[in-house]
Amino acid sequence: MSISIPLPSPSRKHPRYRGHPALALGFRPFYLLAAAFGALAIAAWVLMYLGWWQPAAQPWTGAMVWHAHEMVFGFAAAVVVGFLFTAGKAWTGQQTPQGIWLGALAGLWVLARVLMWGGPAWLAVVVDSAFLPACALSFFIVLRRASNQRNYGLAIALGVMGALNVAFHAAVLTGDIGIALRLTEAATGIVAIFVTVIGGxxxxxxxxxxxxxxxxxxxxxxxxxxxxxxxxxxxxxxxxxxxxxxxxxxxxxxxxxxxxxxxxxxxxxxxxxxxxxxxxxxxxxxxxxxxxxxxxxxxxxxxxxxxxxxxxxxxxxxxxxxxxxxxxxxxxxxxxxxxxxxxxxxxxxxxxxxxxxxxxxxxxxxxxxxxxxxxxxxxxxxxxxxxxxxxxxxxxxxxxx
Known part of the structure; x- marks a missing residue:
């Protein structure tokens, strides 16, 4: 998989955004939500792991599997999406999701986190499975509009993460927890690839x-x-x-x-x-x-x-x-x-x-x-x-x- 990260180029002129600042650019809602969720989710996991808290409404996947899934497909995925939506505007000169569409994606992410904790299994699977493909498609549209083919790999990597998430849910629903945990490890590798490429x-x-x-x-x-x-x-x-x-x-x-x-x-x-x-x-x-x-x-x-x-x-x-x-x-x-x-x-x-x-x-x-x-x-x-x-x-x- 070849991924090229060009240096930022001057953005083209876009109509000035008039909505709430929190939805002006991808980093704003997703960095904020990821940081808040990261703190809450780890606090909850540690309390459950040490046996100091046994909530009445346990995650439907079980505490350990919930922790593995949510830190990769929830926390890390939100930061990746926020970064790509923000940097993508500079790389392409095209407007990435903002306003209502950005708010809808952020809302989808929040709803997935709530459902992964205590929602009906079928609804949690549907909502959580939809988030990464929606973001990957949104990002790909921006790249395609700018004819920025050398960065298609980033959208593809996000899509692969989404596919691994769908496979994770399939494994959990069929009772194969071992495979589900292996899929979270594979998704960790995708995030490590982002660190490798963008860090480089x-x-x-x-x-x-x-x-x-x-x-x-x-x-x-x-x-x-x-x-x-x-x-x-x-x-x-x-x-x-x-x-x-x-x-x-x-x-x-x-x-x-x-x-x-x-x-x-x-x-x-x-x-x-x-x-x-x-x-x-x-x-x-x-x-x-x-x-x-x-x-x-x-x-x-x-x-x-x-x-x-x-x-x-x-x-x-x-x-x-x-x-x-x-x-x-x-x-x-x-x-x-x-x-x-x-x-x-x-x-x-x-x-x-x-x-x-x-x-x-x-x-x-x-x-x-x-x-x-x-x-x-x-x-x-x-x-x-x-x-x-x-x-x-x-x-x-x-x-x-």
Whole structure:
């Protein structure tokens, strides 16, 4: 799968948006909803996992399967959609969903979250299955209108996520929970591909912009191989492929990500947290695939390895991007303050606690999950406190969007 991410180009003239600011551009409703849901869903999951809360209305899929599904197809999917709808306008010069249509998509997402918790199974399946295909089609229409064929892969990847979600529901309804969980792992791989591809474009660029004179090194062979290795490694892991296949693929992906990151001068970014956080996220991609290789060899459990990707690479990348893009697209300087820096520290520590403690001290795994959950919730609550007013107001510079 080849995906090209061009640099933003000047947008064409569009009629000025006159509706509520929250529906002016995709990042506004979806970043806000994802952050709020991410905090609530993890808090609920930790309480249920530790046995401190047994709600009367349990998720119809069961707590563990609900957690796996909702963090990938709910939380992460919302951020991906918000990012693509926002960046897509700059990439194509075409208006992405806004106003009533954007509100309808956001409402569909919210309804799916409610139904996945306690709604009738058939209705939850219908509503939740509709969200990603609707977003993929909406994004594809924008790309097609702009004849932007080189980015069709992004819409296709979103559609593949939607297909995996439909397959997940089919597996749950037929009682095959093992297959359902494997499908959530495969969908995690799709999100990891987004981090790989988009990170490969923006992290070096942001680093060079923030640190004039820094040398960015790229290796052509690594750039050609990294997406394929990432895709194959996560496919082998989620399919529970034999060790002789998963081990070399995951090791190769880890090595490719590590070489790539080393060429982006990560240590030079430590004084620029808004950039450094992206490097931290990308470092967890390399670590995650190294741990997946270790899990294939039987050195640790697969869940811990997978959480290096979900809490480490994906959540850290999400928090880094929803701060940066929200600042830029609300007309504010690309400068973060103490609240963002504490949030960054919380999510990075959450990833370390969730991954390192179960490996080093397996008997403390439950405490690690509880501590990591608390840190996760703190990170996204801090984001909400800081950014909710900005996401609900017009741009500070008076521009559209």
């Amino acid at each position: 474009r923006v992290i070096p660029m942001f680093t060079a912009n923030a640190l004039p004179g820094v040398t960015i090194r790229r290796h052509a062979s690594v750039e050609r191989a990294v997406v394929v290795l990432t895709l194959l490694a996560i496919a082998a892991h989620s399919a529970h492929a034999p060790v002789w296949l998963t081990l070399p693929l995951a090791s190769g992906a880890a090595l490719a990500h590590g070489i790539r990151l080393a060429g982006w001068a990560p240590l030079r970014t430590l004084r620029k947290p808004i950039v450094a956080m992206l490097h931290v996220a990308y470092a967890f991609l390399a670590l995650g695939f190294a741990l997946i290789a270790g899990a294939a060899a039987g050195w640790l459990d697969g869940s811990t390895a997978l959480h290096a990707l979900t809490v480490g690479a994906i959540a850290c990348a999400i928090l880094a991007m929803i701060t940066r893009t929200a600042l830029g697209h609300t007309g504010r300087p690309l400068e973060t303050g103490r609240m963002e820096h504490v949030a960054y520290a919380c999510i990075a520590l959450a990833a370390l606690v969730r991954v390192v403690v179960p490996i080093a001290l397996p008997a403390l795994k439950a405490y690690a999950i509880g501590g990591a959950g608390l840190l996760w919730v703190a990170a996204f609550v801090l984001y909400l406190v800081r950014y909710t007013p900005w996401l609900l107001r017009p741009r500070a510079d008076g521009k559209d969007g």
